[in-house]
Amino acid sequence: MCEASAYIIDGDQQELIMEAVDTVEPEDGGYKLINIFGEQKFVKAVIHSLALVDHKLFFKKTPQ
Amino acid sequence: MCEASAYIIDGDQQELIMEAVDTVEPEDGGYKLINIFGEQKFVKAVIHSLALVDHKLFFKKTPQ
Known part of the structure:
Protein backbone atom coordinates (compact mmCIF):
# COMPACT_ATOMS: atom_id res chain seq x y z
CA MET A 1 0.00 0.00 0.00
CA LYS A 32 -10.06 17.09 2.03
CA LEU A 33 -7.83 14.18 3.08
CA ILE A 34 -9.23 10.65 3.18
CA ASN A 35 -7.19 7.82 4.64
CA ILE A 36 -7.30 4.10 3.92
CA PHE A 37 -9.67 3.64 6.88
CA GLY A 38 -12.19 6.04 5.35
CA GLU A 39 -11.52 8.79 7.88
CA GLN A 40 -11.73 12.33 6.51
CA LYS A 41 -10.08 15.56 7.52
CA PHE A 42 -10.24 19.03 6.00
CA VAL A 43 -7.14 21.21 5.97
CA LYS A 44 -7.14 24.89 5.08
CA ALA A 45 -3.77 24.77 3.41
CA VAL A 46 -1.92 24.37 0.15
CA ILE A 47 0.19 21.39 -0.79
CA HIS A 48 3.79 22.41 -0.22
CA SER A 49 5.72 19.32 -1.29
CA LEU A 50 5.59 15.54 -1.59
CA ALA A 51 8.15 12.86 -0.75
CA LEU A 52 6.40 9.73 -1.93
CA VAL A 53 9.14 7.16 -1.44
CA ASP A 54 9.34 8.45 2.17
CA HIS A 55 5.51 8.34 2.40
CA LYS A 56 5.24 12.00 3.33
CA LEU A 57 2.99 14.84 2.22
CA PHE A 58 3.62 18.38 3.37
CA PHE A 59 0.96 21.06 3.58
CA LYS A 60 1.42 24.71 4.40
CA LYS A 61 -1.23 26.91 5.97
CA THR A 62 -2.67 29.57 3.72
CA PRO A 63 -2.50 33.13 5.09
CA GLN A 64 -5.74 34.13 6.85
CA MET B 1 8.29 1.59 -3.91
CA LYS B 32 9.76 20.58 -9.73
CA LEU B 33 9.13 16.86 -10.10
CA ILE B 34 11.94 14.38 -9.56
CA ASN B 35 11.46 10.71 -10.33
CA ILE B 36 13.18 7.66 -8.92
CA PHE B 37 15.66 7.74 -11.83
CA GLY B 38 16.74 11.27 -10.90
CA GLU B 39 15.06 12.87 -13.90
CA GLN B 40 13.60 16.32 -13.28
CA LYS B 41 10.72 18.19 -14.81
CA PHE B 42 9.24 21.60 -14.01
CA VAL B 43 5.49 22.11 -14.26
CA LYS B 44 3.80 25.50 -14.10
CA ALA B 45 0.77 24.22 -12.28
CA VAL B 46 -0.86 23.68 -8.92
CA ILE B 47 -1.44 20.30 -7.33
CA HIS B 48 -5.08 19.48 -7.93
CA SER B 49 -5.48 16.13 -6.18
CA LEU B 50 -3.68 12.95 -5.14
CA ALA B 51 -4.75 9.30 -5.33
CA LEU B 52 -1.84 7.58 -3.64
CA VAL B 53 -3.11 4.00 -3.50
CA ASP B 54 -3.70 4.34 -7.27
CA HIS B 55 -0.22 5.91 -7.67
CA LYS B 56 -1.56 9.06 -9.31
CA LEU B 57 -0.87 12.77 -8.87
CA PHE B 58 -2.96 15.34 -10.66
CA PHE B 59 -1.77 18.82 -11.50
CA LYS B 60 -3.79 21.64 -13.01
CA LYS B 61 -2.33 24.43 -15.10
CA THR B 62 -2.35 27.85 -13.48
CA PRO B 63 -4.04 30.61 -15.48
CA GLN B 64 -1.55 32.62 -17.54
Whole structure:
Protein backbone atom coordinates (compact mmCIF):
# COMPACT_ATOMS: atom_id res chain seq x y z
CA MET A 1 0.00 0.00 0.00
CA CYS A 2 1.24 3.43 -0.85
CA GLU A 3 -0.52 5.66 1.56
CA ALA A 4 1.41 8.49 3.22
CA SER A 5 1.51 10.59 6.36
CA ALA A 6 0.36 14.20 6.01
CA TYR A 7 2.18 16.94 7.87
CA ILE A 8 1.46 20.62 8.15
CA ILE A 9 4.42 22.96 8.14
CA ASP A 10 4.18 25.79 10.66
CA GLY A 11 7.38 27.82 10.69
CA ASP A 12 10.16 25.33 11.34
CA GLN A 13 7.80 22.81 12.94
CA GLN A 14 6.02 19.92 11.22
CA GLU A 15 2.82 18.66 12.79
CA LEU A 16 1.39 15.27 11.83
CA ILE A 17 -2.22 15.75 10.81
CA MET A 18 -3.17 12.36 9.39
CA GLU A 19 -1.60 8.94 8.80
CA ALA A 20 -2.31 6.47 5.99
CA VAL A 21 -3.65 9.14 3.62
CA ASP A 22 -4.95 7.75 0.34
CA THR A 23 -6.71 10.60 -1.48
CA VAL A 24 -6.42 14.37 -1.32
CA GLU A 25 -9.14 16.37 -3.05
CA PRO A 26 -9.59 20.13 -3.43
CA GLU A 27 -12.42 21.55 -1.28
CA ASP A 28 -13.41 25.05 -0.14
CA GLY A 29 -10.02 26.67 -0.59
CA GLY A 30 -8.22 23.77 1.07
CA TYR A 31 -8.05 20.03 0.75
CA LYS A 32 -10.06 17.09 2.03
CA LEU A 33 -7.83 14.18 3.08
CA ILE A 34 -9.23 10.65 3.18
CA ASN A 35 -7.19 7.82 4.64
CA ILE A 36 -7.30 4.10 3.92
CA PHE A 37 -9.67 3.64 6.88
CA GLY A 38 -12.19 6.04 5.35
CA GLU A 39 -11.52 8.79 7.88
CA GLN A 40 -11.73 12.33 6.51
CA LYS A 41 -10.08 15.56 7.52
CA PHE A 42 -10.24 19.03 6.00
CA VAL A 43 -7.14 21.21 5.97
CA LYS A 44 -7.14 24.89 5.08
CA ALA A 45 -3.77 24.77 3.41
CA VAL A 46 -1.92 24.37 0.15
CA ILE A 47 0.19 21.39 -0.79
CA HIS A 48 3.79 22.41 -0.22
CA SER A 49 5.72 19.32 -1.29
CA LEU A 50 5.59 15.54 -1.59
CA ALA A 51 8.15 12.86 -0.75
CA LEU A 52 6.40 9.73 -1.93
CA VAL A 53 9.14 7.16 -1.44
CA ASP A 54 9.34 8.45 2.17
CA HIS A 55 5.51 8.34 2.40
CA LYS A 56 5.24 12.00 3.33
CA LEU A 57 2.99 14.84 2.22
CA PHE A 58 3.62 18.38 3.37
CA PHE A 59 0.96 21.06 3.58
CA LYS A 60 1.42 24.71 4.40
CA LYS A 61 -1.23 26.91 5.97
CA THR A 62 -2.67 29.57 3.72
CA PRO A 63 -2.50 33.13 5.09
CA GLN A 64 -5.74 34.13 6.85
CA MET B 1 8.29 1.59 -3.91
CA CYS B 2 5.61 4.19 -3.70
CA GLU B 3 6.34 6.43 -6.59
CA ALA B 4 3.41 7.72 -8.68
CA SER B 5 2.54 8.90 -12.16
CA ALA B 6 1.94 12.63 -12.57
CA TYR B 7 -0.83 13.85 -14.86
CA ILE B 8 -1.83 17.33 -15.87
CA ILE B 9 -5.52 18.05 -16.18
CA ASP B 10 -6.45 20.12 -19.22
CA GLY B 11 -10.20 20.47 -19.49
CA ASP B 12 -11.56 16.92 -19.51
CA GLN B 13 -8.25 15.45 -20.68
CA GLN B 14 -5.43 14.06 -18.54
CA GLU B 15 -1.95 14.09 -19.96
CA LEU B 16 0.80 11.97 -18.43
CA ILE B 17 3.77 14.20 -17.69
CA MET B 18 6.07 11.95 -15.69
CA GLU B 19 6.18 8.40 -14.36
CA ALA B 20 7.77 7.09 -11.17
CA VAL B 21 7.68 10.47 -9.42
CA ASP B 22 9.29 10.50 -6.00
CA THR B 23 9.51 14.11 -4.86
CA VAL B 24 7.58 17.25 -5.75
CA GLU B 25 9.03 20.55 -4.56
CA PRO B 26 7.74 24.11 -4.96
CA GLU B 27 9.72 26.19 -7.47
CA ASP B 28 9.08 29.47 -9.32
CA GLY B 29 5.32 29.44 -9.02
CA GLY B 30 5.09 25.80 -10.00
CA TYR B 31 6.61 22.51 -8.96
CA LYS B 32 9.76 20.58 -9.73
CA LEU B 33 9.13 16.86 -10.10
CA ILE B 34 11.94 14.38 -9.56
CA ASN B 35 11.46 10.71 -10.33
CA ILE B 36 13.18 7.66 -8.92
CA PHE B 37 15.66 7.74 -11.83
CA GLY B 38 16.74 11.27 -10.90
CA GLU B 39 15.06 12.87 -13.90
CA GLN B 40 13.60 16.32 -13.28
CA LYS B 41 10.72 18.19 -14.81
CA PHE B 42 9.24 21.60 -14.01
CA VAL B 43 5.49 22.11 -14.26
CA LYS B 44 3.80 25.50 -14.10
CA ALA B 45 0.77 24.22 -12.28
CA VAL B 46 -0.86 23.68 -8.92
CA ILE B 47 -1.44 20.30 -7.33
CA HIS B 48 -5.08 19.48 -7.93
CA SER B 49 -5.48 16.13 -6.18
CA LEU B 50 -3.68 12.95 -5.14
CA ALA B 51 -4.75 9.30 -5.33
CA LEU B 52 -1.84 7.58 -3.64
CA VAL B 53 -3.11 4.00 -3.50
CA ASP B 54 -3.70 4.34 -7.27
CA HIS B 55 -0.22 5.91 -7.67
CA LYS B 56 -1.56 9.06 -9.31
CA LEU B 57 -0.87 12.77 -8.87
CA PHE B 58 -2.96 15.34 -10.66
CA PHE B 59 -1.77 18.82 -11.50
CA LYS B 60 -3.79 21.64 -13.01
CA LYS B 61 -2.33 24.43 -15.10
CA THR B 62 -2.35 27.85 -13.48
CA PRO B 63 -4.04 30.61 -15.48
CA GLN B 64 -1.55 32.62 -17.54
